[in-house]
Amino acid sequence: MFTNIDAPTMREMNRSTVLNMIYHYDPISRSEISRKTGLNKTTISYLVDELIDSGLVVETGSESSGQPGRNPILLSINKDAGHCIGIHLEVTFLTAVITNLRGEVKFKSERDLDVADMSGDSLTEVLAQEINLIADQAPESSLGVIGAGIALPGIIYSDTGRAELSNYGIADWNIEESVGRQLPFPVYAANDGHCGAIGESLLRHAKDLVFIYLGYGLGGGIILDGQIRKGVRGVAGSFGHTTLYPMGIQCSCGNYGCWEQYASGQALLRYLHDERVADEFQTANRDFFQHAIHTVKNHSEKYERAFKMFGRYLGIGIANIGSSLNPETIVIGGALNEAADFFLPEIISVVERSLSWANQLTNVITARQDAVPIGASALVILNTVLRSPLVNPAYA
Ligand SMILES: [Zn+2]
Known part of the structure; x- marks a missing residue:
């Protein structure tokens, strides 16, 4: 996993907390975020301004508060600010999707792939090529393609991050680094069942x-x-x-x-x-x-x-x-x-x-249909857009 080895600063953690609040409680007002997180309103206003400048968050009108005076402005995720690629490698075929930041599928392709005799190296080449081709299909957006997630029918060992695909006879495969090295954005990999769980949990x-x-x-x-x-x-x-x-x-x-x-x-x-x-x-x-x-x-x-x-x-x-x-x-x-x-x-x-x-x-x-490749895409959303050591890092 391409992680930033420097510990996040307090401001980065707070910004991530605010973004996670907006992601999960969309649409939500600044004062509601303050109530839920305990962060003071000045800090939140400042962080929200940063998030709006980054293109990830937009103001979406106001909600009637039932009180006299001005109604609070609500904040939403700008779900089409960027796109993520999700790949599901099955035993006999490969499914690829491009989703927006809400896991909505913008493009999908599916093809047979016989990987029975492939080594980790040749599978690395196939995946990097496939992801490069798919990336060309991504709709225009301000942040572009943020990253790619790969769901595998195998084990990713917790201690080493290396993959073992017993169906393919592949062991000790450093998939995230080897595929990521050939792409201009980070790559994350997880077991297919884990990806499905991550995606369904995040999106529900x-x-x-x-x-x-x-x-x-x-x-x-x-x-x-x-x-x-x-x-x-x-x-x-x-x-x-x-x-x-x-x-x-x-x-x-x-x-x-x-x-x-x-x-x-x-x-x-x-x-x-x-x-x-x-x-x-x-x-x-x-x-x-x-x-x-x-x-x-x-x-x-x-x-x-x-x-x-x-x-x-x-x-x-x-x-x-x-x-x-x-x-x-x-x-x-x-x-x-x-x-x-x-x-x-x-x-x-x-x-x-x-x-x-x-x-x-x-x-x-x-x-949902294509829950596993969408989950692979959700892996990217969690590890990049929503990443925070404090709030709901469902896969870190
Ligand atoms: Zn068994």
């Missing part, structure tokens, strides 16, 4: 949230008290490898009966094979997802049964997460969400049946 202003990512496998991320929980090695949220059946199917991780063997793209494909359909697919790739979504929507009984089975097993694991972490919201992301009508009711019914009091306040919902 949710402080206690679990994100489940359904792709080829099943990943996730945990936000508690507004912070991503990475764990001692950086693998917190790897729910796919929690055991559902000790005597179950063997998993790629070496254990038996992992949850992702029963609830993932690959598991859905197996349920369909059990129904003697989808034989033309051997792996849960992008074509398979599109085919499965299309077919289940066309009232295929076999597909409906397979999706229901998939939903049931998802529900069992989700109920476990609800009981152990008691989040406000569990958000499910991934391409299969387009067919959520065929598995979400099953999840909710399993969660309700296994209901402990802890689950009663937990909502299970689907994520």
Whole structure:
């Protein structure tokens, strides 16, 4: 991570605090910021002037205070002041988005990418090239492209910042530095499930949230008290490898009966094979997802049964997460969400049946489309625009 090694000054920290307030409580008045932060009004006026000069903040009219006299002027984020690039590297394809500072997608591209035999060096080249091409598509803005975030199906070790992608046979890959060296803006990388959690938490202003990512496998991320929980090695949220059946199917991780063997793209494909359909697919790739979504929507009984089975097993694991972490919201992301009508009711019914009091306040919902690449973009917003050691550095 390209961090500024000098400690931030008090003024920088205060400015970041004010900006975070405007980001999360938009639109908000100067006096309300003072009330929420305890900073005095003179300091806030000064910092807000700096933020307006930087182009990040705009005045957006006034709110009736109900009191006689002048109504306070409200402040908002200038959401199109700059753009961020979010990349999601999946096992078989790559999705890229350009978002504004509110995570709204301005451009999207998707392509197959076979990285099975690539080294860290060649993947570095591919990513740098891809990001350079995407950056050319960014709309004009005063701050331009602020940075790029990369969501990976692997581990970013907390102590070294180096990535390991076991699906690609890549270990000890210094991704942020090696890709960032070839670009004119900083690069941040995180596990795909962590990116989804960061994005959904930032854009929903949710402080206690679990994100489940359904792709080829099943990943996730945990936000508690507004912070991503990475764990001692950086693998917190790897729910796919929690055991559902000790005597179950063997998993790629070496254990038996992992949850992702029963609830993932690959598991859905197996349920369909059990129904003697989808034989033309051997792996849960992008074509398979599109085919499965299309077919289940066309009232295929076999597909409906397979999706229901998939939903049931998802529900069992989700109920476990609800009981152990008691989040406000569990958000499910991934391409299969387009067919959520065929598995979400099953999840909710399993969660309700296994209901402990802890689950009663937990909502299970689907994520926005492209939650993971948008989350990669949110990683940039957090680490650049909103960065502060004091306020909600959800991924630092
Ligand atoms: Zn496993």
